Amino acid sequence: MSSLLHITNGDNFTARLQKLNLKGDVITWREMLCEGKTLTNVGSESFWKTRFDFLHKNYKVSKSWFIEKTLKEYRSLCNHKQQDQIVLWFEYDVFCQINMLAVISWLSANRKYAEISLVCSRNVDGSPKMHRLNEVSEEQLRTLYENRTVLTQDDIEYADYVWQLYCSDNPMRLENLxxxxxxxxxxxGDAIKSHLKRFPSIANGLNDMENNILKQSLEKKPMDRNGLMDAILKNQGNLGFGDTQYDRAIKRLKPLFTSFDPVRLTRKGKTILEGKTSYYSYMRNNDVYLGGSLKYNFLYNTDSDRILKL
Incomplete structure (x- = not known):
C-alpha cells in the first residue's frame, strides 16, 4: 500500500485542499525564500537561523511565531517518513517556484525513496489567463491532481542544481541556464528570468518591481495607498508577491512620493522612472540578498537582458 503526503504553497490553499478529501496528510510550506538570504542546506540549523534573522529584521517576525508557524510545520514534514508518494502544489510565479526548488532540494536529500509529483495551476478551459490554484473549481483541481506531473530523477537533480545556483553568490550562473x-x-524558466530582473537596472538603479511601483503610481493615479496596492497586485506579472512585501518596497521608495492621498510622485521620481537619473546610490544596501547574492553588487542591463557584476 502506497501512502501520500501533500505539500502546499500556503495556508489558504491548504484549507481548500483539505476540503477535497484527497487521501494523505497535508503539510504547508510557510516560507518566502524569494526574499532574503538563503543557504543551500535546506532545513539545517544554519538555514533556519539565517531565515529567522531576515524575517525578524525585515518583517518583525517574532521567535515564537517563527517556531509555531514555520519550524513546527517543518518538523511535521521531517516526521512524515513513511509516505512514498509526495505531491507538491505550487504556483507558476517567482514566489512559489523558488519555494518549490527548496522543497525538492530537501526531498532529494531526505526522501530519496519517494515518488515526487507536481501540481501547478495553468491555463484552464482554453483561457489565455493563468489561473491560480485557488481560482479554479474543485472539479478542475481534481483534474489537475489526476494529471499531475511525476518528476524523474533527472528532474529532481536539475531542480536541486538550480536551487544551488540560486543560493550562490553570483546570479550570472543562473543567467547561463x-x-x-x-x-x-x-x-x-520564466520565473528565473523574472528573478534576475529583481537586481537593480543599469538605467536608473531600481529593479523591475520597483520601477513597476512608480509606473502604476503615475499611470493609474490611485486615490490612496490602498488603490496603489491594488494596482500593483493586479499588474505585477509573475512575481506572485503579497501586500506585505509590496508595503516594504513602497517604504523604500517613499522619498519619491509627494503624497499617498492621492498617490503622486515627486519630480525626481518621474525623472528616475524616465531613466534620466539614477537612484542607485540612495537604494544601495550591503545587507540585502536575493538568494545567495548581494542585490547591489550586480546590475541588470535591460537592453541586453544580462547581469553585470560591479
Missing amino acids: SDFNNFQFDYL
Whole structure:
C-alpha cells in the first residue's frame, strides 16, 4: 500500500485542499525564500537561523511565531517518513517556484525513496489567463491532481542544481541556464528570468518591481495607498508577491512620493522612472540578498537582458 503526503504553497490553499478529501496528510510550506538570504542546506540549523534573522529584521517576525508557524510545520514534514508518494502544489510565479526548488532540494536529500509529483495551476478551459490554484473549481483541481506531473530523477537533480545556483553568490550562473525545456518545469524558466530582473537596472538603479511601483503610481493615479496596492497586485506579472512585501518596497521608495492621498510622485521620481537619473546610490544596501547574492553588487542591463557584476 502506497501512502501520500501533500505539500502546499500556503495556508489558504491548504484549507481548500483539505476540503477535497484527497487521501494523505497535508503539510504547508510557510516560507518566502524569494526574499532574503538563503543557504543551500535546506532545513539545517544554519538555514533556519539565517531565515529567522531576515524575517525578524525585515518583517518583525517574532521567535515564537517563527517556531509555531514555520519550524513546527517543518518538523511535521521531517516526521512524515513513511509516505512514498509526495505531491507538491505550487504556483507558476517567482514566489512559489523558488519555494518549490527548496522543497525538492530537501526531498532529494531526505526522501530519496519517494515518488515526487507536481501540481501547478495553468491555463484552464482554453483561457489565455493563468489561473491560480485557488481560482479554479474543485472539479478542475481534481483534474489537475489526476494529471499531475511525476518528476524523474533527472528532474529532481536539475531542480536541486538550480536551487544551488540560486543560493550562490553570483546570479550570472543562473543567467547561463538554457536547458529548462529539457525538464518538466513549465514555469521555472520564466520565473528565473523574472528573478534576475529583481537586481537593480543599469538605467536608473531600481529593479523591475520597483520601477513597476512608480509606473502604476503615475499611470493609474490611485486615490490612496490602498488603490496603489491594488494596482500593483493586479499588474505585477509573475512575481506572485503579497501586500506585505509590496508595503516594504513602497517604504523604500517613499522619498519619491509627494503624497499617498492621492498617490503622486515627486519630480525626481518621474525623472528616475524616465531613466534620466539614477537612484542607485540612495537604494544601495550591503545587507540585502536575493538568494545567495548581494542585490547591489550586480546590475541588470535591460537592453541586453544580462547581469553585470560591479
